[in-house]
Amino acid sequence: MVMLTREQLEDRLAALHQASIELVGDLSLDTLLERIVTLACQQAEAAYGLLALVDEEGRINRFVQHGMTEEEVARISRPPQGKGLLGALARQKQPIRLADIASDPRRVGFPEGHPPMRSFLGVPIVLGETLLGLLYLTEKRGWSSFTETDQRVIEVLASYAAHAISNARLYQAVLERDRELVQRNEDLSLTNDIAVTLSSSLELEQILDKSLQRVMEYLNVEAGEIWLCEEGSAYLRMALHKGEAAAAFWSRDAFRLGEGFIGLVALQKEILISTDLAHDMRYLRTSVVEAGFRSMIGIPLMAQQGRVVGVLGLVSRKHRTFEQREINQLRLIGMWAGISIENAWLHRRARQVAVLEERERIGMDLHDGIIQSIYAVGLVLDYARLSLRENPVDALAKIDQAINGLNRAIRDIRAYILDLRPRQFRDSETLSQGIQRLVDEFRANSTTELAFSLPEEDFETLPPASATALFHICQEALANIAKHAQAAKASVTLWGTPERVLLEISDDGRGFDLG
Template sequence: MAERPATGRKDRPAAPRLRLDELLEDLQAQVAQVRATRDRVHALLDAVLTIGSDLDLDVVLRRITESAVTVVDAEYGALGVLGEEGQIKRFITVGVDEETIKAIGHYPEGGGILGLLIREPEPLRLADLGTHPESVGFPKGHPPMTTFLGAPVRVRDRVFGNLYLTDKRGGARFDDEDEAVLRTLAAAAGVAIDNARLYEDTRRRERWLAASSDLTRGLLSGTDPDQVLYQVAATVRRLADADLVTVAVPFDGGDELVIEATDGEGAERVHGLVLPPTTLAAKVYHSNERVSSGALSEEPQEGGGSAGQIELGPGFLLPLGGSEHVRGVLQVANLPGGQEFSEATMTMISGFADQAALALEIAEHRREADRRMVLSDRDRIARDLHDLAIQRLFASGLTLNSVLGRISDRPEAAERVRRVVDDLDDTIKTVRNTIYALRERDREGARGLRAELLAETDRATGVLGFTPALRMTGLLDTGVPAEYAEQLLAVLRETLSNAARHAHATHVEVTAETDGSRLRLRVADNGTGIDPGVTRCSGLANLHRRAGDLGGSFTLGPNEPVGTVAEWTVPLPVEA
């Protein structure tokens, strides 16, 4: 039998085998795609769990940004938090080191592509950032970026901020799946941010209630309201996490305020500072309206106020008390570069300020009632001294006078009785003087040393051409005897006159202070300084004499960087 040719038998399985290989390759590709999708879903779930596992807002924002970079496999990522006016107030970055951030400078405020996403809060995907019409380029030092993917983060139907991602790893473009994943993550981020904010608001409210309770309890337990102002400043600084808090209260019958309590950075430099009517604090006091600023030291205040003494950044000022009776002005500020205060923080501090003002008013009513009780007791004591003690002493004196006639023949005894009568007369005079002092001590309308200091600096304005800065600390009204106060005012008039006539200064700072044991006046100017050719001056001799008469000292030296500093210091008597 002839054999069949074998060529056809070897070639037949080739086509089915190639088809099977293609099916296996497709199956492997689909398995790889399923695995990649599974891994991405797992990564997304892990990201959702990560951003929702903490209630600290700063931590949550950082985790959101890091998770967004991970789930879409981007090189760089950022979360721009929007402020009240639609500008970026915080910018959290991932993928850029600290040195690069410092080289770039201030974070973006919302221009270019970032601003487009703010105006149109919808997901945005670009193959090349530079070719888009809204692109404004990158600042100097910024790393180059090409592909872009952005999505808004909404919290209860309000855009909280935007996620910005650039440069997908491997040089690929962001695709539909990347966009879908980012939108899902943004939705979860909104829930996490809302929870963190609610938790933060709850904690803030708890701190506010605890602080209000402590303040009210302290005031109603008899704490001096002046001391409570320091407690208010410290509590507000802690609640707002601020760098500096000041409390300014008004002078009686004037438009000026004085900073009575401070807490924070540079507090000692502004404590006791008098605020003229041109400052923001005075405007808030008279308008009874809150004022906020991104840079307090750049506000037009004619160089007055704490912002003229210390470089201040974002902050706000609000009235301390209701519309009927504003008791002062509360200023809360951060140093330049610090964060701006949120509306929630300002609202919380405003509520605390109202509570503090109410507690202060109740405490002052209580102190006034106590003062009236003391005055009533003084009147009663004065009446008793007049009606009982003086009358009995006078009657005793008359009785002794009548005895003198009976013992005229006994000169030694008569002289002793006469001395007793003279002592009784002196005692009656002393009691009468005591009665007069009791009735005159709290006479209404008396001007204190603080008011006199303010009046002197106001009078010097016309001669100097500007208002001197005035700072007053300590119990100047109640702790300084009248004769010491008169000498201090005379020294102030002389030094201000010298600054106007000889120094040609453009700035003068006056400091009057007492710690209970000494009284100190410091007048510093930025004028021409001490003329070495002047060897004798009657005005300076008077200043030395006024200090020497009270056991104190007077010094005159150079100011830094230019000008003169005059210091007059005297010890106070122990009974003061």
């Protein structure tokens, strides 16, 4: 055995100190562990080395080896279990140095395929009272066993390694925390965007398009689709596809409830995931598989009272897995989207009912008023035709009566035109221009004489909301004059002061009873 002089030992420890300082600055845990075990083998001249990290109960949860090739590692039947000498090292938290492993009763033997080893040096990596890992070396090069000096050097290295591992773990924890915060912010951003989209519109097509686009961007998938349940049937039909390979997805646009992947999502009311579409018996569209898509997630769109209104499908060309966090987020989006789709359907039905009711009202009004008036004119003209020879004066009076009746019918029809044709205040026009347009339309469709007084100023500084309100007030007032007032004359006056804008509308019609 060769003994080191004091100077040689000091030089060795100084070199170790310099190398260890560099270790403490390495914040990547993977490279740090490799550097520690490599440095240990170099310092103690060991052929093999292993650094194992342990959990709170002393079980090995991660290890890095040095000295064996990948082929040699592959031949070993099982990884280190933390038993035998490693278990004793973890329990005692004290170094173990042996000339021959086989002579120690604590050994449990090597697994099948493990290379033979004799000399052993094991040192615990401890920070305070906490065991972080185990560092052991075998097969001292050129010597029968490791020396006391080797042990002292590796103990010093283990002390540095403990601080380096602790720093790297703290750094990894900070990075993981940052990743979680970034992901949480992305989740909140998606939630906010979807909420704004779903709450800002009752138009079904807009809800579907914006929601699908945003979810596809969030999950970074190449294609997405939305299927909607047909009312009164057991079928789902594809309402929207976005992304790649549109023809492949549209190759089949309907499934029965419980049929195929989409039908099963709707039937089971649960999220389904497939990571291998080519061998998934539930997936029936071979054209999508042939287009290169491999994985898919289907989300039921749930409305109130647990009713399924559709399915959201997201498809990727990659072998895509989904974290529980993503699944929870998609389940929430499915509930929101389902309720919004149901609301859009209800809104559409309400509009259809309103249109039908308005058509019925117009029909009744025409039947009760204008049509009866025209029918009466026909009777008067028929009477005039029969009395034309015997009493021409009376016949002419009846003709005048018929003409007046037709004029009244024309006025009524014009009033309906004014009442039914919607007009909007245009962004490109001023208040004066908008009121002028209403006056021009009234004059074109009514026999009432209308006077209009307009100042030179255009009220350009008037807030848009106030201008729109005045426009609609004038619109409604003129419609009421044309339809109900029976006025011969009317007037619209618009003027302003430095503090306000005023609009006055008047007519000489019959008015109404305040009582």
